[in-house]
Amino acid sequence: MTRRDAGPRSIASRLVDSLTENRWIGLAGLAIALLAPFVNATPYAISVMTSAAIFVMLAAGLNIVVGYCGLLDLGYAAFFAVGAYTSGVLSTRFDLPLVATLPAVLVATVIAGVVIGAPTLRLRSDYLAIVTLGFGEIIRITATNLDVTGGPSGIYGIPGLAGDRISFYYLTVLVVAVAVVGAARLGRSRLGRAWRFVREDEDAAEAMGVHTYKVKMAAYIAGAIWGGLAGVLFAAHLSAIAPSSFTFLQSALVLMAVVLGGMGSIRGVVIGAVIISLLPELLRDLADYRFVAFGVLLIIVMLVRPQGLWPARAREAARSTAPREAVR
Amino acid sequence: MKDPANDLVNETVNDPVNETVNDPVNETSGGPSDHPLLSIEDLRLSFGGVLAIDGLTFGVGEAEIVSLIGPNGAGKTSAFNCVTGFYRPTAGAVRLRGRDITGLRPSAVAALGVARTFQNLRLFGEMSVLDNVRAGTHLWIRQSVFDALLHTPRYRRGEREITEQAHHWLDFAGLRGDRYGPARALPYGEQRRVEIARALARRPDLLLLDEPAAGLNHGEKAEMLDLIRRIRDLGIAIVLIEHDMGLVMDVSQRVVVLNFGREIADGPPEEVRRDPEVVEAYLGRDADEAEIEQARASVAGGRDDGGA
Structure with a gap:
């Protein structure tokens, strides 16, 4: 690990800091998302952008688990699946509007988070990764084998959340924006600090009174809720879900978005998610070779910027803190 | 004041x-x-x-x-x-x-x-110095998830208070270095102060x-x-x-x-x-003559064995 220079920093780096730390950056991102349909409103483009927004929400959720808390989760699609299937099954079986299934989705995802988290969070790093990988597959295979989930062909005819494609896109963008801001705020709270204490040094965190098991469980549950709600949006978007949407590849892509953007950095993660979800579409002209190009591009980015495109920084802005004279 | x-x-x-x-x-x-x-x-x-x-x-x-x-x-x-x-x-x-x-x-x-420090510094290296000391406040700050999500007045008040506390304990511990930057960037002696400030913030x-x-x-x-x-x-x-x-x-x-x-x-x-026992534990026992003789004998014996 390189030791960053602690001395006076250059004017250029200060300028970059003030730009990247600007709170308006988030609103600018939201504005881009809101204005995008005015540039291209073909059904295809709207569909791709909706998927990208849902993917951003997934990445924001996984960032809580992996980025803030440092728990490597290779089966995150499991929570995505639990949310999508809970809302899909309830709405088609009982003829409910999708919104009415939200309480059940929350309960189901929290239960899934606890069931998966309780036995696994006692494990450290590599073991946790393997076990979550297994749980991700268990959820997918269960969905394939149960009758209630429609077996391998899945569920059809899930009602939408909004009338047409455009309004559903806007609804999705707003929900995702709230989810991203929520994740960021959690990250700056007492709980969010506790997550990062656990990531940095579990023993020191315990010594300061952080119940590391509970805190890790909280990260897992928060991640599960974000993933589950993204699953509801996904079900509403496609109106059909099948086990093939919740493979290990999906988990790996979300993790890729988090790592590419910069673990623990909400801005980076949003950008990472947008790139991961849009790049294969932009490379469509390469036909059969597009995933080769996609892979090569990702490898190049990770070689050039291993810390991610927009990494989290430990430095905090002085404005957020009280003047020292006040306490002396 | x-x-x-x-x-x-x-x-x-x-x-x-x-x-x-x-x-x-x-x-x-x-x-x-x-x-x-x-x-x-x-x-x-x-x-x-x-x-x-x-x-x-x-x-x-x-x-x-x-x-x-x-x-x-x-x-x-x-x-x-x-x-x-x-x-x-x-x-x-x-x-x-x-x-x-x-x-x-x-x-x-x-x-x-009970608060403690560690023999080998155990700071949260990638977090700011202030955040490190804020760890000590984890147990007494009252803040729910909803306070954090909605930025309620209680959230703002709590965050302001623990920031003041963090500054206070860093002042108390005599930290001279940069408080806003990552803890790992501080020199060793300063990191020790941060660790003590963190423990003190636990009150x-x-x-x-x-x-x-x-x-x-x-x-x-x-x-x-x-x-x-x-x-x-x-x-x-x-x-x-x-x-x-x-x-x-x-x-x-x-x-x-x-x-x-x-x-x-x-x-x-x-x-x-x-206390003689303490002196002995630290400095070793006074090597008495008998022991020295024994050591000589064993060295000599070893040499003989080697020759035979």
């Missing part, structure tokens, strides 16, 4: 956080005031067949400075780990104001008012310092001595592991000496430094 932090320090700490205490009331006792702040009773710890601690008994009173000394490997840090819940002792008991805290998890022990009744002066230069050691005294003046009891005998003898009210996991002395510094 009135100092808000001092009010907070003087506040009595009663943490209702932990409900899993094994033995809240000692049957033989009258009230909690009868009990020493910390009492360690016949503590034993073994790793497999190796006895790391073999019967350690000592107490620490309110606002007392007790040093735990002994050669490397004597079991000092293991004793700290038993007190703070990182190790579960094989036998014996650790009591805090008469309450049995043996085998509680470290966060539960911390909730009862403990008992502070365990594991070699706070290790790796510090002469001037920094003098400042550390002063800091330890000022911490005691806040009413915080200190248990100190330290190899710098000058510092130990200067600051301690009592000294407990460990050797090979056994307690060999417990008393005021003047008394302990004259």
Whole structure:
């Protein structure tokens, strides 16, 4: 690990800091998302952008688990699946509007988070990764084998959340924006600090009174809720879900978005998610070779910027803190 | 200006956080005031067949400075780990104001008012210095998830208060370096101060310092001595592991000496430094003539064997 220079920093780096730390950056991102349909409103483009927004929400959720808390989760699609299937099954079986299934989705995802988290969070790093990988597959295979989930062909005819494609896109963008801001705020709270204490040094965190098991469980549950709600949006978007949407590849892509953007950095993660979800579409002209190009591009980015495109920084802005004279 | 932090320090700490205490009331006792702040009773710890601690008994009173000394490997840090819940002792008991805290998890022990530092600095390197000290406030800040999501007035008030507290304790510990940057960017001596500030922000009744002066230069050691005294003046009891005998003898009210996991002395510094067993543990026994003869013989014998 390189030791960053602690001395006076250059004017250029200060300028970059003030730009990247600007709170308006988030609103600018939201504005881009809101204005995008005015540039291209073909059904295809709207569909791709909706998927990208849902993917951003997934990445924001996984960032809580992996980025803030440092728990490597290779089966995150499991929570995505639990949310999508809970809302899909309830709405088609009982003829409910999708919104009415939200309480059940929350309960189901929290239960899934606890069931998966309780036995696994006692494990450290590599073991946790393997076990979550297994749980991700268990959820997918269960969905394939149960009758209630429609077996391998899945569920059809899930009602939408909004009338047409455009309004559903806007609804999705707003929900995702709230989810991203929520994740960021959690990250700056007492709980969010506790997550990062656990990531940095579990023993020191315990010594300061952080119940590391509970805190890790909280990260897992928060991640599960974000993933589950993204699953509801996904079900509403496609109106059909099948086990093939919740493979290990999906988990790996979300993790890729988090790592590419910069673990623990909400801005980076949003950008990472947008790139991961849009790049294969932009490379469509390469036909059969597009995933080769996609892979090569990702490898190049990770070689050039291993810390991610927009990494989290430990430095905090002085404005957020009280003047020292006040306490002396 | 009135100092808000001092009010907070003087506040009595009663943490209702932990409900899993094994033995809240000692049957033989009258009230909690009868009990020493910390009492360690016949503590034993073994790793497999190796006895790391073999019967350690000592107490620490309110606002007392007790040093735990002994050669490397004597079991000092293991004793700290038993007190703070990182190790579960094989036998014996650790009591805090008469309450049995043996085998509680470290966060539960911390909730009862015990803070510690580590022999090898254990800061949260990628987080800001202020965030590191904010860790000490984790147990007393009241903030729900909804406060955090909605940025309620309680959230803002709490965050402002803990930031002031973090600044206060960094000032108290005499940090000169950059507080907004990552902790790992600070020089070593400054990192030690941050670790102590973090422990103090916990507002403990008992502070365990594991070699706070290790790796510090002469001037920094003098400042550390002063800091330890000022911490005691806040009413915080200190248990100190330290190899710098000058510092130990200067600051301690009592000294407990460990050797090979056994307690060999417990008393005021003047008394302990004259204890022959302590001198022997530190300097080795006076090599008497018989032993030297024996050594010569074995060396000579070895040479003979080699020749034969």
